[in-house]
Amino acid sequence: MSELVLDGVTVSRGAGPVISDVSLTVRGGEVLALVGPNGAGKTSLIESISGVVGHSAGSLSLDGERIDRLSRVSRARKGIVHIEQGRAVFPSLTVRENLSLTARTPAELEAALAPFPELEKRIDSATALLSGGEQQMVVLARAFAAKPKILLIDEMSLGLAPVVFMRLVPIVQSIAESGVGVLLVEQFTQLALGIAREAVVVAGGRVSFQGTAEDLHADPQLLHRAYLGG
Template identity: 40%
Template structure:
């Protein structure tokens, strides 16, 4: 299937998600182009995590459509979306705490059978995440929060994603570690992986993102470049802890 290189890699059109009749996401439109790093910011309960889970296929949508690489993927189960290159790093990391770091990373490649390619990608992850390489034979549950987050990102990269969905990667981590995680996310994007980031640290998210969407009560209320939203007085007052002038 030939897709126009200028068409969005991901497009949500009027997407709705409901929990027991209550709409958590109320008909949103969102576009992501190849190689972009885009963030989705908003208060707790705005529907950000729900949006990522719906894109990844762990939640069914109640209305609208999800187009990915020119295909309607909302009709596909999660594992088929993963095979097509949509990988989610969930909030809370979701690593296998009783497996070693290396076993966790290899779990990311379970949909693949190109042994040489997998080894190549492991080397790439080790280069990008030297801390992970130092801990290969350690049980993942004994790592620090920041190291676990890096393992979770590394594992997702082993599925060779074209679209990486990151849910709250900085949650509960010390500021220095958060900086490191964001550097990793940026280098992933530079390698051509498209990234959609849900992040409570709005300041940092906007600083690193080319574009961003602001979500409130299940709707997208604002969109713009990261730089524009950083200086937007409404955004500053609501998410960056500043008094609106």
């Protein structure tokens, strides 16, 4: 299975680094939860992986191949798919048309829809008419249809009610179980830890904890200290 490796990655914006010296590994078939307080640099780190922003130090490799100098498009073609904040759908297009951007055949479209019976009922509706949760389902389905090796998910829950987000959590887990490596940045920390194998906490722009998600999930005090940068 695929493996994404970050070694000593630093991302700078403006006057200096927003996140420094991060090393982590995202393995196919697993979820790695990247959590921490707001402003800790999580989004900057995930954007540096997909190529939205550059990094100022360190290296990024996919399956042993350096991807540092590749464009965002080239990284996507290598299998790095980035779900950014904000449910990036094309509102004037139908659900079918949105999914057809990555699903090239009817069979691929059917496979992308399989986890989302809600979408099957609205396949020919304009995406603008869908609820926020349904739009996020479209984003997930479209990303899965792109056949990612590594899926980067940035704050999937943003603007969603917890009950809606909880409907999506098992789907992320099933995507990982299909062999995809998932790096999940999420504000609902306990839910993210509940489906992750490994966890990285960043606070103040640096890694304050790296280990099993089970350890963090079971010990609120350990999580609290990590969020404080201890």
